[in-house]
Amino acid sequence: MRIAILDDYQRVALQSADWTSLGATDVVPFHGHIADTAELAAELRPFDVVVAMRERTPFTAERLRLLPDLRLLVTTGMRNASIDVAAAAAAGVTVCGTGGSGAATPELTWALILALVRHVPAEDRRMRDGGWQHTIGFGLHGRTLGVVGLGNIGQRVASIGRAFGMEVLAWSQHLAATVAADAGAVAVSKEELFASADVITVHYKLGKRSVGLVGERELGLMKPTAFLVNTSRGPIVDADALLVALHSGAIAGAALDVYDEEPLPPGHPLRSAPRTVLTPHLGYVTDDGYRRFYGDAVEDIAAFAAGRPVRIIEPD
Incomplete structure (x- = not known):
């Protein structure tokens, strides 16, 4: 299992949760934003799992078609307007969310x-x-x-x-x-x-x-x-x-x-x-919020790997 963590601007994703518990082959954080669709597809093609931070990186039907090996897409939070959940379901990609910091x-x-x-x-x-x-x-x-x-x-x-x-x-x-x-x-x-x-x-x-x-x-x-x-x-x-x-x-x-x-x-x-x-979209950017986001993302990935996915986001 190879896991990509997108838009880790502050370089804290790996320290915010115990990723080693997953036994993944690779857990790779991307620290810069990848805006270009072709570049994004090239970078993510080797990964089975992608963890997206809020709406920073859209996953449209076009982008999902360019990622045939993607099996699980985790978004931090339980809503993400930039993910085409229906297109993900049609492509056989499970979309899961996480909790967050309400304060x-x-x-x-x-x-x-x-x-x-x-x-x-x-x-x-x-x-x-x-x-x-x-x-x-x-x-x-x-x-x-x-x-x-x-x-x-x-x-x-x-x-x-x-x-x-x-x-x-x-x-x-x-x-x-x-x-x-x-x-x-x-x-x-x-x-x-x-x-x-x-x-x-x-x-x-x-x-x-x-x-x-x-x-x-x-x-x-x-x-x-x-x-x-x-x-x-x-x-x-x-x-x-x-x-x-x-x-x-x-x-x-x-x-x-x-x-x-x-x-x-x-x-x-x-x-x-x-x-x-x-301010640069800091509303959810806190230490406890990131621990919840990434901690729940690890739980989502472990549950999916065990065949019992949790916090599934269904198409509207």
């Missing part, structure tokens, strides 16, 4: 909110350049937090907002008022949320109906003093509309951890957009 993304969300509203990156740069106090922070106590998508992550984010003394509004399709109330939030229309909230944070599942969910219309409803944060998935926010809003001053700023294309190309206009805080 990691909410923690980063609040790191971004605080960095954005208190201008932490800008003040840090000025301090290192010899400066002192250039900005005025935007206080959160008594302000309104808008949570787009009140699932497990959204609920955790909402609870922290309440701890800061914020009123919490929430919206998602079919969100019941009782569910929102149980999470300490008030269910409102999407229009009311975008028009009323001082900080809007996106925690929505990516799907065909949620691409561009936050677009020109929604950004146009926001107050010029309001901030947008996205730690969910890049395509949920229309990047072109966001760039216009940032450059025109229609909104106060944005913090982003996710992008339409990842890694974000060096010359992408978001990298130089004003009033932004940018």
